[in-house]
Amino acid sequence: MPQHSSAFTPSGTLQLGVFFQGVNSGTIWKAAESGSQTDFESFRRIAQTAERGLFAAFFLGEGLRLREHLGRPHALDVVGRPDAQTMLAALASVTTHIGLAATQNTTYNDPADLAHRLSSLDLISGGRAAWNMVTTDNAWTGENFRRGGYLDHADRYVHAEAFVRTAKAIWDSWAPDAIASDGTAGTAGTAGNWPADGAVRRVHHEGQHYTVDYTPRLPRSPQHHPVLFQAGDSPAGRDFAARQADVIFSAHPQFDAAVAFRADIIERTLRAGRPADAVKIMPASEFILAPTSAEAAEKKAWVRELQIGPQQAIAYLEQFWGRQLDGWDPDGPLPDIDPAVEETSETRGSGFHGAKAGELTAQWRQEAAEKGQSILEFVRAKAARSDASFVGSYSEVADTLADYARVGAVDGFNISPWLIPTGLDDIVNHLVPELQERGVYPTQYRGTTLRENLGLAVPDRAAAGEPAIR
Numbered sequence: 001m002p003q004h005s006s007a008f009t010p011s012g013t014l015q016l017g018v019f020f021q022g023v024n025s026g027t028i029w030k031a032a033e034s035g036s037q038t039d040f041e042s043f044r045r046i047a048q049t050a051e052r053g054l055f056a057a058f059f060l061g062e063g064l065r066l067r068e069h070l071g072r073p074h075a076l077d078v079v080g081r082p083d084a085q086t087m088l089a090a091l092a093s094v095t096t097h098i099g100l101a102a103t104q105n106t107t108y109n110d111p112a113d114l115a116h117r118l119s120s121l122d123l124i125s126g127g128r129a130a131w132n133m134v135t136t137d138n139a140w141t142g143e144n145f146r147r148g149g150y151l152d153h154a155d156r157y158v159h160a161e162a163f164v165r166t167a168k169a170i171w172d173s174w175a176p177d178a179i180a181s182d183g184t185a186g187t188a189g190t191a192g193n194w195p196a197d198g199a200v201r202r203v204h205h206e207g208q209h210y211t212v213d214y215t216p217r218l219p220r221s222p223q224h225h226p227v228l229f230q231a232g233d234s235p236a237g238r239d240f241a242a243r244q245a246d247v248i249f250s251a252h253p254q255f256d257a258a259v260a261f262r263a264d265i266i267e268r269t270l271r272a273g274r275p276a277d278a279v280k281i282m283p284a285s286e287f288i289l290a291p292t293s294a295e296a297a298e299k300k301a302w303v304r305e306l307q308i309g310p311q312q313a314i315a316y317l318e319q320f321w322g323r324q325l326d327g328w329d330p331d332g333p334l335p336d337i338d339p340a341v342e343e344t345s346e347t348r349g350s351g352f353h354g355a356k357a358g359e360l361t362a363q364w365r366q367e368a369a370e371k372g373q374s375i376l377e378f379v380r381a382k383a384a385r386s387d388a389s390f391v392g393s394y395s396e397v398a399d400t401l402a403d404y405a406r407v408g409a410v411d412g413f414n415i416s417p418w419l420i421p422t423g424l425d426d427i428v429n430h431l432v433p434e435l436q437e438r439g440v441y442p443t444q445y446r447g448t449t450l451r452e453n454l455g456l457a458v459p460d461r462a463a464a465g466e467p468a469i470r
C-alpha cells in the first residue's frame with residue numbers, strides 16, 4: 001500500500017453546491033414567490049443561477065417511494081420528486097460548467113445498470129456527473145421492489161461497498177485510449193468508433209446480493225468517471241466514504257462539529273490508505289441573508305413561519321407519538337398523552353432514530369412548558385435545522401465562512417434554498433462577491449469537468465494498489 005503524508009493542508013477556499021429539496025419542510029412551497037417542485041422551469045432557474053455563482057454542483061436527492069406516516073403520505077413532505085437522472089440530463093443541455101449530482105441508493109439499484117446510466121450522464125454532460133451514494137435508511141422503500149424487505153444497517157454498507165467497487169471496475173474497464181481521438185485505435189469499424197482488441201475488460205463479480213458478469217458498454221468520460229459523493233453518518237458510513245468517496249455530503253455544518261468531523265475523516269482516510277485530503281467535505285446548510293443582521297433576523301422569522309404551519313407541526317409530533325394527533329390545538333401545549341410506540345420509528349425519516357418515545361416526549365413536554373411554547377412554537381424551534389443555518393448580513397456570513405476556509409473545517413457547503421426558484425439569488429448576487437473579496441471563493445471555473453472544478457485527481461486505481469474486481 002502506498003505511503004501518504006498524514007499532513008492535512010487546508011486549501012483556504014470553499015466551494016458551493018445546491019441541494020434541491022424534495023422532502024422535509026425546509027422549502028416553502030406556498031409563498032406567493034414559490035414555484036413548482038416538478039416543473040422543469042424551477043430546476044432550470046436554480047441550476048443556471050447556481051452556475052452564474054460558480055457553484056461546483058447541483059444536487060438532487062432520491063426517494064423511491066413517498067414517505068408515509070400512519071398509512072398516509074407524510075404531511076411534512078412536498079409531494080413529487082422527478083427522477084434525478086432524467087432531470088440532470090435535461091439540465092446538462094441548459095448549463096455548461098456546473099456538476100450534476102444524482103443521489104442514488106445502493107440498496108435497491110443494480111451496479112451494472114446504475115454505472116451505465118451514470119456514465120451516460122457523465123458523457124452527455126462532458127464530464128460533469130456525480131453520484132451521491134446513499135444506502136437509504138427506510139424499510140418502506142423496499143415494499144416497492146420485488147426483493148421486499150430491507151437490509152440490516154451493517155449489511156447495507158457491505159452491499160454498498162461491493163456495489164461501488166463493481167461500478168468502479170466497470171468504469172475502469174475501458175482503457176483510456178480505447179477510442180483514439182484521431183479515430184485510429186479501432187480495428188473493427190471504419191469510423192474508429194470501436195475499441196481496440198483487449199481495450200475493454202469484462203467485469204465479473206459474485207457477491208452475496210448479486211452477481212455481475214458484464215462487458216461495459218461505454219468509454220470513459222472526460223473526467224474518467226462520475227465524481228463520488230457519499231451521505232451517511234454512522235461509523236460504518238464514514239469508513240465507507242473514507243475508502244470509496246471523493247466528497248462527503250455531511251450533516252455537520254456547525255464550526256466545532258465540522259472541525260471534529262474533519263479530524264475524524266482524516267483519521268479514517270489515512271487508515272484506508274489514502275492521503276489526508278483525499279475526501280472533501282461539504283455539509284448540508286441553509287442560508288438566510290439580508291443587507292443587515294436585523295433584516296436577516298426578521299427574514300428568519302418569516303421563513304420559519306412558512307416552513308412549519310399548523311398541519312406540519314402536528315405531523316411532526318405524530319412521528320414521535322406514533323399516533324394521530326389531529327385533534328390537538330397547534331396553539332396549545334404539547335399533548336399530555338403517552339406515545340403509542342416504545343421507540344420512535346427508524347423507518348419514518350425522523351432525526352431521532354430509535355429514541356425511547358416515552359422518555360423523549362416527556363422531556364419535550366417539560367421543555368415546552370418551561371419555555372412557555374405552544375405546539376407550533378416548539379416544533380418551529382425543534383424542526384428547523386437551526387444548527388445548519390447561517391443567518392446574518394452578507395458580510396457577517398462571509399466572515400464566518402472565511403473562518404471555515406482558513407482552518408479547513410470544510411471544503412464547501414451544500415445549500416438547500418428555502419425558496420424555489422429564487423432562493424439562491426441573494427447568495428449569488430451578494431454573498432459570492434463578498435467571499436471572492438476575501439479570497440476564499442473561485443472567480444472562475446477552473447475547468448470544464450466537475451473533477452477539475454473540485455480540485456480532484458483523476459482516479460488511478462492501479463497506481464493506488466487497488467485491484468479492479470474480476
Ligand SMILES: Cc1cc2nc3c(=O)[nH]c(=O)nc-3n(C[C@H](O)[C@H](O)[C@H](O)COP(=O)(O)O)c2cc1C
Pocket residue numbers: 060061062063103105133134135136137138231232233234235236237238249250251284
Ligand atoms: C446529508 C444526507 C443526505 C441524505 N440524502 C439521502 C437521500 O436523498 N436519499 C436517501 O435515500 N438517503 C439519503 N440519506 C440517508 C443515507 O442514505 C443513509 O441511509 C442514512 O444516513 C443512514 O445511514 P447512516 O447510519 O450511515 O447515517 C442522506 C443522509 C445524509 C447524512
